[in-house]
Amino acid sequence: MSAVTTPTGLLIGGEWHQTADRLQVIDPATFTVLAEIGNASVADGLDAVRAAHDAFQTWSVTPPRQRAEVLRRAFEIMTAEIETCARIISLENGKAWRDAVGEATYAAEFFRWFSEEACRIAGDFRTAPGGDKTIVVDHRPMGVAYMITPWNFPAAMATRKLAPALAAGCTAVLKPAGETPLTALWIGDVLQRAGAPAGVVNIITTKQTGPVSEAILADERVATLSFTGSTYVGKMLLKQTAERVLPSSMELGGNAPFVVFEGTDVDAAIAGAMVAKMRNGGAACTAANRFYVHASLAEEFTTKLENAFANLKVGPGIEQDNDLGAMVSEKERDKIVELLQQAMGEGVVAKPASTVPSLGAFIAPTVVRDVQHGTTLTKNEIFGPVAPIITFEDEEDGIRMANDTEYGLISYVYTADPGTGIRMARRMESGMVAVNRGLASDPAAPFGGMKESGLGREGGFAGIHEFLETQYYAVDL
Numbered sequence: 001m002s003a004v005t006t007p008t009g010l011l012i013g014g015e016w017h018q019t020a021d022r023l024q025v026i027d028p029a030t031f032t033v034l035a036e037i038g039n040a041s042v043a044d045g046l047d048a049v050r051a052a053h054d055a056f057q058t059w060s061v062t063p064p065r066q067r068a069e070v071l072r073r074a075f076e077i078m079t080a081e082i083e084t085c086a087r088i089i090s091l092e093n094g095k096a097w098r099d100a101v102g103e104a105t106y107a108a109e110f111f112r113w114f115s116e117e118a119c120r121i122a123g124d125f126r127t128a129p130g131g132d133k134t135i136v137v138d139h140r141p142m143g144v145a146y147m148i149t150p151w152n153f154p155a156a157m158a159t160r161k162l163a164p165a166l167a168a169g170c171t172a173v174l175k176p177a178g179e180t181p182l183t184a185l186w187i188g189d190v191l192q193r194a195g196a197p198a199g200v201v202n203i204i205t206t207k208q209t210g211p212v213s214e215a216i217l218a219d220e221r222v223a224t225l226s227f228t229g230s231t232y233v234g235k236m237l238l239k240q241t242a243e244r245v246l247p248s249s250m251e252l253g254g255n256a257p258f259v260v261f262e263g264t265d266v267d268a269a270i271a272g273a274m275v276a277k278m279r280n281g282g283a284a285c286t287a288a289n290r291f292y293v294h295a296s297l298a299e300e301f302t303t304k305l306e307n308a309f310a311n312l313k314v315g316p317g318i319e320q321d322n323d324l325g326a327m328v329s330e331k332e333r334d335k336i337v338e339l340l341q342q343a344m345g346e347g348v349v350a351k352p353a354s355t356v357p358s359l360g361a362f363i364a365p366t367v368v369r370d371v372q373h374g375t376t377l378t379k380n381e382i383f384g385p386v387a388p389i390i391t392f393e394d395e396e397d398g399i400r401m402a403n404d405t406e407y408g409l410i411s412y413v414y415t416a417d418p419g420t421g422i423r424m425a426r427r428m429e430s431g432m433v434a435v436n437r438g439l440a441s442d443p444a445a446p447f448g449g450m451k452e453s454g455l456g457r458e459g460g461f462a463g464i465h466e467f468l469e470t471q472y473y474a475v476d477l
Contacts, residue, residue: 006088006186010038010205013051014198019044023207025182028094028326028361029316037181040206042215045173048202052144052171053221055199060141060169064119071115071163073194078108078187085186089155090317092180094326094361097317099280106441107155107187110163110459113443117464118167128474136473141169142247143223145467146216148237149176150229151328152283152383154183160447160458161226162191162201168467170223173202173216179328181205217241224248224467228285231407231452249456249466251285251448253381254409257402258288261395261424263416266297268436270304273387275438276412278312278365281324282385283332285453286410286432286441290378291389292398298391302369305387309353309365316360324385326361333361336384342376343368348388373401381407403429408450410440431457 009016022036040048059067078085085107086100093100124137145165149157158174165172176184188203206212216222217240224247227237231253241248258276260269276288293301317325327333340350348371352364365385371377377388378401392398402411411428413435415421421435431449434440441447446460456466 006035006182007189008035008037008185010040010044010048011185011188011192011201011203012044012048013054013202014192017044023178023205025092025179026329027091028329029318030360034091035182037185037205039208040204040212041208042211045204045206045212045216046219048173048204049144049216049219049221051199052173052202055197056141056143056171059171059197059200062169064121067167067169068115068118070191070195071111071118071167074191075108075111075115077190077194078104078111081190082108085155085183087318088183088186089180090325092182093151093154093317094328095280095283095317096322096325097320098323099325100317103153103156103280106443107153107159109443110156110159113459114163114167114464117164117461121168121464121468134475134477136475138471138473139465139468140471142467142469143170144221145170145172145224145226146213146222147172147174148213148225148227148229149174149184151177151179152280152285154180155187157228158184158187160443160463161228162187164458164464165226165467166196166200168464170467171200173204173222175204175206175209175213178205178207178209213237214240217246218244220244222246226466227251234454249458250454251458252452252454253407254285254287254289254449254453255379255381255405255407256286256289256410256412256430258291258412258414259398259402259424260291260293260297260301260414261398261416261420262294262296264294264297264414265416266300266304269301269414270308272412272414272434272436272438273305274308276434277387278324278385279439281327283327283383285381287383288387288412288438289382290402291387292392292401293389294398295391295393298389302367302389305389306351306353306367309367309385309387312353312365314354314356314362314364316357324365327363327384328361330361332383333363336363336382336386339376339380339382340366340368340386343371343388346372346375348375348377373404399424399427406452409453410434410449412438
């Protein structure tokens, strides 16, 4: 694997288990096989649950400081080996080297942040208003957490779930996406080296996702589900968890508007747009999906965005001078092509910025003009380097169109001054708003959406509480 080694088995109970049946991991830039990994059966999945449940009995009562030190060591190992992590990410995901390094660094920060939060879980102690008792509020770890992560941020999505769960005192069974499992397996090895006891972290890879997940979620030893992925799959999982009234955290789809209001500094907006749209090649739930630009700025903004796209170098992400790597697979690349073809039938003008390599799941970054609100590119999450431009004349109309979606993960607002930006942000129907900047994600901030973009929050002070039960004691002192 190009001088990169990582475990390829199933991590269950502190041991790496090989399976007779193997799955291939493909480099989307070259279509070559990177590695062959384990293919977990339903029985393997339940073995992982058993191991996590057994480990929970001691991990849940391990002092917070000890749990924190495991996470801190994991942060230190990841930081020392950032380029190793980035190399694995880039090879199996296809993303550009700069994005891979950025993700690896971001992912490590979750270990640091939650190592600090492990010792700061606050309770409550007060006299009841009626004076008849003392109210004591405590928090306890839920138990075994089942985690399902997507392919687009294979390191960050894993650490954003594992770190708060372990900090809270929970144990985990993690199932990464089939396209990008090597990064998660490497992170499992990092946690082993950091001192996580056997069974605290278990990682299974499988092509039998449905049956394995169904069996795990039906197991009474599983206490909570944390899922990142599409809204469609999230809804199916919620139906399963409803059978057990299982607490669930859902980080689902997005359709982020990027709104450029009258009077905005266009050059600043372009700089932000390049981050908001092109981070991870546009394959992010937080990616700017729809660009609403005031009519007075539309031509300047569109032309400058086309020029910025034209300057991007497209090629294998592992080659460090490339700005845009491959999509994660031919299937994902073809989904974007199909959306563009549908849009072309609606009369838009699409301008691919450059040619792309003939081999690999590449797609040219594309600015699309003459897009009407309510058409294909504004209704669907593109998940790639395509930027549709929609113009508006009136502030109210721009806000209305931005909020006209069932999703509400993040919005981007560019205005002439921060005060106006905050006023506009308060009108956005999304869990996060980036004001005059192209990036909002931070381990210290609550990540999550409104409407059909999800339930719960990850990161920040709220993230650890997704893995804690609140318990109240009425005490007669």
